[in-house]
Amino acid sequence: MEADTLTYIQVQEDDFSLAAEYQALIEDNSRDGAVVTFCGLVRDMNLDKSVTSLFLEHYPGMTEKSLLSIINLARNKWPLGRIRVVHRVGRLQVSEQIVFVGVTSQHRQAAFQGAEFIMDFLKTQAPFWKKETSNDGQYWVDAKQSDNQKAKLWGI
Amino acid sequence: MEADTLTYIQVQEDDFSLAAEYQALIEDNSRDGAVVTFCGLVRDMNLDKSVTSLFLEHYPGMTEKSLLSIINLARNKWPLGRIRVVHRVGRLQVSEQIVFVGVTSQHRQAAFQGAEFIMDFLKTQAPFWKKETSNDGQYWVDAKQSDNQKAKLWGI
Amino acid sequence: MVTILFFGQLKERLETSRLPLELVNGSEGLDSVAKLRDFLLAKGDVWKENLAYGSALVAVNQQMATEDTPIKDSDEIAFFPPVTGG
Amino acid sequence: MVTILFFGQLKERLETSRLPLELVNGSEGLDSVAKLRDFLLAKGDVWKENLAYGSALVAVNQQMATEDTPIKDSDEIAFFPPVTGG
Numbered sequence: 001m002e003a004d005t006l007t008y009i010q011v012q013e014d015d016f017s018l019a020a021e022y023q024a025l026i027e028d029n030s031r032d033g034a035v036v037t038f039c040g041l042v043r044d045m046n047l048d049k050s051v052t053s054l055f056l057e058h059y060p061g062m063t064e065k066s067l068l069s070i071i072n073l074a075r076n077k078w079p080l081g082r083i084r085v086v087h088r089v090g091r092l093q094v095s096e097q098i099v100f101v102g103v104t105s106q107h108r109q110a111a112f113q114g115a116e117f118i119m120d121f122l123k124t125q126a127p128f129w130k131k132e133t134s135n136d137g138q139y140w141v142d143a144k145q146s147d148n149q150k151a152k153l154w155g156i
Numbered sequence: 157m158e159a160d161t162l163t164y165i166q167v168q169e170d171d172f173s174l175a176a177e178y179q180a181l182i183e184d185n186s187r188d189g190a191v192v193t194f195c196g197l198v199r200d201m202n203l204d205k206s207v208t209s210l211f212l213e214h215y216p217g218m219t220e221k222s223l224l225s226i227i228n229l230a231r232n233k234w235p236l237g238r239i240r241v242v243h244r245v246g247r248l249q250v251s252e253q254i255v256f257v258g259v260t261s262q263h264r265q266a267a268f269q270g271a272e273f274i275m276d277f278l279k280t281q282a283p284f285w286k287k288e289t290s291n292d293g294q295y296w297v298d299a300k301q302s303d304n305q306k307a308k309l310w311g312i
Numbered sequence: 313m314v315t316i317l318f319f320g321q322l323k324e325r326l327e328t329s330r331l332p333l334e335l336v337n338g339s340e341g342l343d344s345v346a347k348l349r350d351f352l353l354a355k356g357d358v359w360k361e362n363l364a365y366g367s368a369l370v371a372v373n374q375q376m377a378t379e380d381t382p383i384k385d386s387d388e389i390a391f392f393p394p395v396t397g398g
Numbered sequence: 399m400v401t402i403l404f405f406g407q408l409k410e411r412l413e414t415s416r417l418p419l420e421l422v423n424g425s426e427g428l429d430s431v432a433k434l435r436d437f438l439l440a441k442g443d444v445w446k447e448n449l450a451y452g453s454a455l456v457a458v459n460q461q462m463a464t465e466d467t468p469i470k471d472s473d474e475i476a477f478f479p480p481v482t483g484g
Contacts, residue, residue, distance in 0.1 A: 056397065057320055059371070059374070059390060062390070087398075098397075099398050119398060122397060123395070123397065124394075126397050127392060129392070140324075140396075141396045
């Protein structure tokens with residue numbers, strides 16, 4: 001989803017490459033001196049359960065719209081340059097990449113805060129659901145109250 | 157400088173590879189689900205001057221010690237996993253990479269804040285000095301008051 | 313006719329991912345999220361246990377909605393658990 | 399004997415990067431950063447303009463120091479402008 005020339009949103013089953021995402025953030029972009037990236041990976045433990053894989057379901061159509069609206073909220077708060085968000089869906093094994101958020105800015109603090117804000121809202125607003133497979137069977141992951149509280153701290 | 161198995165500090169003239177740094181952060185590390193990276197690049201403009209290149213001087217010996225002590229301050233504040241800091245010195249052209257900070261954690265917020273904290277203290281404590289070459293000649297870059305204020309906000 | 317979608321745990325527990333529904337009473341009937349939710353809760357225990365306000369979020373036409381959000385013919389309405397991506 | 403190092407703009411303005419200095423009076427003489435700074439400031443106008451407290455930071459043995467930091471024989475002391483890396 002090429003929302004505009006500065007924003008790139010992609011929901012896909014395939015893995016992504018941090019190097020390629022970074023290249024797309026900095027190429028022909030000598031204006032922005034700060035680049036912050038976040039990568040989320042499948043952990044081997046969650047709530048004392050030993051996780052072997054997880055399945056990511058999403059709401060096709062709404063997912064991209066929701067990510068775009070989160071990105072636009074971030075742009076209203078900070079002077080951000082390029083923003084790229086890639087979120088995977090489907091079956092993922094331990095240590096596989098789940099999500100990438102990359103933000104450029106002329107200002108270090110804006111890049112850090114923009115990326116953290118996007119992750120906080122993605123965690124509470126974007127329609128993805130995780131089902132984990134562990135030594136204890138399969139179960140849907142419960143939303144964390146701490147994620148809701150963290151998102152509220154941004155005052156939106 | 158291999159400070160311990162979780163901390164890597166390197167000051168070098170050569171360029172670095174974000175992909176290689178990221179690989180070193182995540183390899184055999186299925187415990188940490190959050191990876192935040194910061195890359196600083198040479199901007200083409202600074203204070204309305206058109207920059208063509210810069211020279212980075214440092215204080216050999218003290219530089220690595222100073223970075224290690226900043227990293228240890230961060231580890232005392234947040235539960236952080238692996239931390240890698242690479243800072244270049246010498247002559248750098250516009251759009252070249254200057255600095256890399258990468259932090260892993262089990263917790264998204266810790267990874268974000270740890271990386272931002274390290275950059276804030278690197279900017280005010282680590283003995284590096286920039287001399288810019290612009291359309292207006294060569295001049296040493298002045299320290300920014302805003303960087304000092306930002307570092308003070310962490311309350312250390 | 314509106315289309316109602318269910319995701320995640322909700323879809324499994326209701327054993328339904330998609331429910332087309334005729335808005336029989338037109339705009340004076342199921343014309344808000346609150347009214348549609350009440351209508352669905354009345355379908356049985358499994359619905360009552362899983363669709364209650366507070367445990368299931370709602371989107372109307374792929375945008376997060378509240379209980380007040382109006383519903384009209386041909387809307388796409390989705391119920392789902394709190395999200396857990398990222 | 400202590401070694402005094404200068405970096406960045408300071409090095410250029412003082413036209414000196416390294417100054418070995420005999421601590422003639424031993425520990426009762428130049429035994430703190432403050433006293434060493436005063437001694438250097440007295441070397442002339444260019445020193446006074448560039449080494450004053452507040453415009454030049456100090457490190458002793460490669461650690462950030464304050465005016466109170468003691469100085470002893472064989473220490474490495476560095477004066478430099480506020481840092482601008484990153």
